[in-house]
Amino acid sequence: MKMKPVVVEARDLERTYRRDSVSVPAVRGVSLSVREGDYIAVLGLSGSGKSTLLNLLGGIDLPTAGSVHLLGQDTRRLSDRDLTRTRLEHVGFVFQRFHLLPALSAQENVELPMAELGAGRRERTARARELLEYVGLAQRIEHRPGELSGGEMQRVAIARALANRPALVLADEPTGELDVHTGGEIAQLFRKLNADGTTLVVVTHDPALAQPPAAVWEMRDGTIRPRSGE
Amino acid sequence: MSSALSLAWRTLVRRPRRLALFVAGVMVAAATLIDMVMLSEGLQQSLAGILESTGYQVRATPRGLLPFESASGIPHSLALAEAFRADPRVEEAQPIWGVTVYVSSGAHAGPDRGRPLATFGLGVPAGAAPILRIREGRPAQPGEVLLNPALAEALEAQTGDTIWLGLAPDPATGGTRRRRVMRVVGIAQFVFSAEGAFNLAAPLEDLWSMAGASLQPAALILVRIAGDADAYDVARDFRARTMNADIYAIPELIEAAGDRLTYFKQLSLVLGTVSLAVAFLLVATLMTLSVNERWSEIAALRAIGVTRRRMLIQVAWSGLIIVGAGTISGLGVGLIVARYLDSILTRFPGLPLEVSFFVLRPGDAGLAVALLMATGLVGGLYPAWRAANVNIAGALRESI
Numbered sequence: 001m002k003m004k005p006v007v008v009e010a011r012d013l014e015r016t017y018r019r020d021s022v023s024v025p026a027v028r029g030v031s032l033s034v035r036e037g038d039y040i041a042v043l044g045l046s047g048s049g050k051s052t053l054l055n056l057l058g059g060i061d062l063p064t065a066g067s068v069h070l071l072g073q074d075t076r077r078l079s080d081r082d083l084t085r086t087r088l089e090h091v092g093f094v095f096q097r098f099h100l101l102p103a104l105s106a107q108e109n110v111e112l113p114m115a116e117l118g119a120g121r122r123e124r125t126a127r128a129r130e131l132l133e134y135v136g137l138a139q140r141i142e143h144r145p146g147e148l149s150g151g152e153m154q155r156v157a158i159a160r161a162l163a164n165r166p167a168l169v170l171a172d173e174p175t176g177e178l179d180v181h182t183g184g185e186i187a188q189l190f191r192k193l194n195a196d197g198t199t200l201v202v203v204t205h206d207p208a209l210a211q212p213p214a215a216v217w218e219m220r221d222g223t224i225r226p227r228s229g230e
Numbered sequence: 231m232s233s234a235l236s237l238a239w240r241t242l243v244r245r246p247r248r249l250a251l252f253v254a255g256v257m258v259a260a261a262t263l264i265d266m267v268m269l270s271e272g273l274q275q276s277l278a279g280i281l282e283s284t285g286y287q288v289r290a291t292p293r294g295l296l297p298f299e300s301a302s303g304i305p306h307s308l309a310l311a312e313a314f315r316a317d318p319r320v321e322e323a324q325p326i327w328g329v330t331v332y333v334s335s336g337a338h339a340g341p342d343r344g345r346p347l348a349t350f351g352l353g354v355p356a357g358a359a360p361i362l363r364i365r366e367g368r369p370a371q372p373g374e375v376l377l378n379p380a381l382a383e384a385l386e387a388q389t390g391d392t393i394w395l396g397l398a399p400d401p402a403t404g405g406t407r408r409r410r411v412m413r414v415v416g417i418a419q420f421v422f423s424a425e426g427a428f429n430l431a432a433p434l435e436d437l438w439s440m441a442g443a444s445l446q447p448a449a450l451i452l453v454r455i456a457g458d459a460d461a462y463d464v465a466r467d468f469r470a471r472t473m474n475a476d477i478y479a480i481p482e483l484i485e486a487a488g489d490r491l492t493y494f495k496q497l498s499l500v501l502g503t504v505s506l507a508v509a510f511l512l513v514a515t516l517m518t519l520s521v522n523e524r525w526s527e528i529a530a531l532r533a534i535g536v537t538r539r540r541m542l543i544q545v546a547w548s549g550l551i552i553v554g555a556g557t558i559s560g561l562g563v564g565l566i567v568a569r570y571l572d573s574i575l576t577r578f579p580g581l582p583l584e585v586s587f588f589v590l591r592p593g594d595a596g597l598a599v600a601l602l603m604a605t606g607l608v609g610g611l612y613p614a615w616r617a618a619n620v621n622i623a624g625a626l627r628e629s630i
């Protein structure tokens with residue numbers, strides 16, 4: 001079987017935080033490839049380096065050693081402007097705390113990345129509506145984040161992450177703020193995303209997000225390996 | 231919503247009360263700045279306006295005195311005026327004198343009844359009306375007077391009435407000594423007249439003879455320069471050969487007045503600077519608050535793909551919006567306050583009616599607005615720079 005193209009690749013990745021004389025190696029010698037259509041769930045104890053790894057893969061943090069190639073480009077060799085542009089065009093982020101703009105409606109939040117990319121108003125509006133329908137929020141497009149529940153806000157955030165048809169969606173504990181039932185619905189939405197072709201890396205403690213078809217990787221003390229038995 | 235401006239606006243109006251308070255703060259600072267700008271040169275400008283509006287370019291006054299300071303004035307003023315006229319560069323020279331006279335109205339009081347009113351009588355050449363603004367009627371010929379509106383009202387006198395003029399009240403008769411009957415031929419405002427003051431204008435000769443002023447004194451002689459002749463040259467030449475008068479071109483007087491008014495400028499400069507500093511602190515405070523409060527939101531926006539430059543512009547816009555709103559309302563408030571203060575200050579006794587302490591010149595208003603805008607930009611710059619350079623991963627982590 002022919003291998004799918006690589007979306008992001010880490011090689012001998014190191015990320016060490018230094019504060020005064022203390023240095024904390026958060027990620028130590030991680031090498032991995034995420035291919036188109038993959039759904040990877042990263043599990044691990046708190047402090048094992050999951051968020052750090054995700055930030056490195058998405059180009060919002062840079063490695064202290066080793067490299068991340070995001071769509072073939074070494075994140076350390078890109079200017080901040082180009083790296084920002086790469087994130088805008090090719091990476092979707094879903095945060096634990098949603099981080100929607102409270103001043104904007106659901107639809108405008110979803111339009112924001114498209115507007116940054118310079119898409120026309122008509123196109124933006126149409127795609128935002130389509131995406132909100134896709135995540136099951138067709139009825140709430142005019143609502144502001146303050147008028148939505150946690151699960152609804154996370155749906156808006158997922159729609160926003162999908163806005164520019166990213167090659168990769170990265171989610172850091174996307175169900176961390178939600179109850180089990182709502183978390184289950186979001187997990188189901190992620191499976192639908194993946195089934196429709198979205199490449200996903202999800203950091204989580206939530207077993208619902210680590211169900212098949214997710215490939216589960218486990219982090220321990222800054223290193224990563226596939227969960228035993230897989 | 232695509233533009234950074236509208237996003238900045240919508241973020242600000244999410245906290246309408248806070249925004250209103252800060253805008254009100256900037257408004258007060260802007261109003262103060264505008265008033266200071268108006269005050270700094272206002273009096274000088276307004277004096278210049280009055281002096282220039284008379285249409286004369288050179289002025290002679292009694293040596294060492296202000297005009298009307300003493301009744302003795304420049305002696306033999308007709309001769310000096312004649313000397314001016316003889317110069318080909320001079321078009322016209324008008325001696326003017328002033329003396330306190332007592333008036334009672336014919337209709338109202340009769341020659342020996344009622345209380346005569348003390349007024350300032352202005353002697354002008356017969357048939358001329360320098361430094362007068364005639365509202366009604368015509369210049370006075372011998373035996374005629376012009377009344378200012380306040381006096382006409384007090385006497386209940388109209389054009390065509392006769393009034394009694396005297397040099398001093400006479401307690402014996404209740405009338406006036408050395409009185410004369412004169413005819414009112416119009417209503418005129420004396421340009422240097424103070425609020426509520428009683429003034430009349432009559433031919434010089436009439437006032438001289440009534441006062442027994444045999445030396446033909448003048449409080450000032452106004453000289454109009456012909457065509458393209460130079461007022462400074464004329465003033466200098468006459469100054470050199472006239473013993474008992476100070477002779478200056480009007481612009482020289484305005485400059486000299488400006489020198490005496492520098493302390494208005496210094497006061498305005500200090501208070502204007504303080505108000506700019508206040509505006510700066512207000513903008514910097516609100517921007518810092520807002521950026522801190524939005525710290526994780528800003529990090530998320532940067533993660534999603536908003537460039538540093540766009541982030542900087544968006545936050546900088548917020549500062550400009552606050553200052554813009556404050557400036558617009560501050561202009562209005564500043565003008566109202568200036569008018570109010572002017573009405574208080576110009577009530578100071580003896581000030582000419584037409585003088586103003588606050589004068590707004592368009593260039594100065596533009597400068598004040600530009601300074602305020604620059605302040606808004608600078609005040610928002612550091613918070614905007616911080617927002618643009620947020621450590622994305624760090625800020626997202628702190629938010630949890």
Ligand SMILES: Nc1ncnc2c1ncn2[C@@H]1O[C@H](COP(=O)(O)OP(=O)(O)OP(=O)(O)O)[C@@H](O)[C@H]1O
Nearest residue numbers: 017019024026045046047048049050051052053624
């Ligand atoms: N900015 C930082 N400065 C210093 N140390 C940091 C910083 N960010 C992370 N660390 C350290 O790096 C290690 C890994 O952190 P990370 O957030 O990646 O763990 P995590 O697996 O995501 O944990 P959790 O499940 O609690 O989110 C931790 O020991 C943490 O204290």
Ligand SMILES: [Mg+2]
Nearest residue numbers: 050051052172
């Ligand atoms: Mg984490």
